[in-house]
Amino acid sequence: MIQEIWLRFLNGADIDALNLGAADVIGAVEDVVAAHGRGETVFEPRTHLVPNNGGTGHFNVLRGHVDSLGERGLSGVKVVGDFVPNYQQGLPSELALMTVFDPTNGVPLAIMDATLITEVRTGAMTAVGAKYLARKDSKVLGHVGARGTAFANVTMLDSLFPLEEIRVTSRRPESREAFAARLREVTDTPVRAVATADEVFDGADILVEASRLERPEPLLRTAAVKPGAFVVPYGTISAVELDLLDVMDKVVVDDWRESRSGRFGSLRAHVDTGRLSEDSLYAQIGEVVSGQKPGRERDEERILFWHRGLSILDVALAHLILTRAEAADVGTMLRYR
Structure with a gap:
């Protein structure tokens, strides 16, 4: 039967x-x-x-x-x-x-x-990380990338912080303009589409790099990360400079075993060269959210959160x-x- x-x-x-x-x-x-x-x-x-x-x-x-x-x-x-x-x-x-x-x-x-x-869980993970690791008074969000998870990233961060400006860009002008227009339909926060990543990240409090590169290219430059910034680089192909971690007070990942695995990820070169290791890592985000380790402790801390996407x-x-x-x-x- x-x-x-x-x-x-x-x-x-x-x-x-x-x-x-x-x-x-x-x-x-x-x-x-x-x-x-x-x-x-x-x-x-x-x-x-x-x-x-x-x-x-x-x-x-x-x-x-x-x-x-x-x-x-x-x-x-x-x-x-x-x-x-x-x-x-x-x-x-x-x-x-x-x-x-x-x-x-x-x-x-x-x-x-x-x-x-896939779209919203990535944005939600960015938002959860920001809730514990970004300054509560963050005013300027800079976001590179206009497709896939971008909409959830921006709108969920906008729901948590008193943002006064959202800056976005992407490789194609028509893509970034359409993305900005879509955001303006759902938020009262001023949204500005700009031509370059440098313009997006200049003086930003929250910096999200969600590009769709075909080969490594430094879009998020170390010099753009001011004291107190919260940085989220998670593109599949690296868009950051190798010395980015040198200025960070804390580096948090979603899971260290996941960070070490696979061929892709924005900080792959940092792991492979030993710049990011279990010793230099501050925490996994679950340790912070569950109360085992503190998140942001000082306004001037520069904190980076790298999440690769947990099943x-x-x-x-x-x-x-x-x-x-x-x-x-x-x-x-x-x-x-």
């Missing part, structure tokens, strides 16, 4: 209909980051699949488990493509699919479009989405067996 197993399929439109708010997303991410700091999560560093496609992009495979989600915890796997030229086809550069499982018996519970998850964030947001979808009976039930 075959026991029937059904799972819920949630497409992008289903997830959009749930109307998740920024506060909901930031809260879910903050909770799971604290759980990570307490040792209540399991995850493996991401792996990469690089097809023979002429260098147009690659896939990231992320796997994670969180003890505290639901009655029995939740496990999940996300596969996300990273294809920078996708804009030429009218597609997001990152398209993702997530599957979540019952960790006690391996039964698949849901399959969902994880493109939104447990995807699992936490998948749980939030699935819980809301079940309550609203949203999605399509599919027979698995």
Whole structure:
């Protein structure tokens, strides 16, 4: 006798209909980051699949488990493509699919479009880091990058700080102007699109480098980091100078094991050359959020937060989405067996 197993399929439109708010997303991410700091999560560093496609992009495979989600915890796997030229086809550069499982018996519970998850969880992680590591009175946000996670980065930071100016740029003028226009539709904070990264970062309190480079190029220069600044470089390809860490009072990562893994990441050269090591690292963000280590202690501290994207964030947001979808009976039930 075959026991029937059904799972819920949630497409992008289903997830959009749930109307998740920024506060909901930031809260879910903050909770799971604290759980990570307490040792209540399991995850493996991401792996990469690089097809023979002429260098147009690659896939990231992320796997994670969180003890505290639901009655029995939740496990999940996300596969996300990273294809920078996708804009030429009218597609997001990152398209993702997530599957979540019952960790006690391996039964698949849901399959969902994880493109939104990928966008908002990165912005939420930037926001959580800023909540604990940036100056509370930060006034100027400088952001390089206009696609993918950029909108969530800026809007979530804007929701947490008394910003007086947002500066944005990207490689293509039409992209940065469209991004600025989109931001002006949702915020009263003045938004200015500028031509260069130097203009974006000049005198900024919060500096976010989220570029989509094809080869290393120093967009975020060490000299731009003033006392009291909070710096978030997380582009796939490095856009910072090698001496950036020399001026930092504290360097925080999402997970040190994740920071050491893979071929990509904005501080890959710093890890590979020993400029960033377990000894020079101040903390993992979970240690700060869970209260084991203090975050910002002085206004003049320069603090850098490097987050590569933990799978447990995807699992936490998948749980939030699935819980809301079940309550609203949203999605399509599919027979698995």
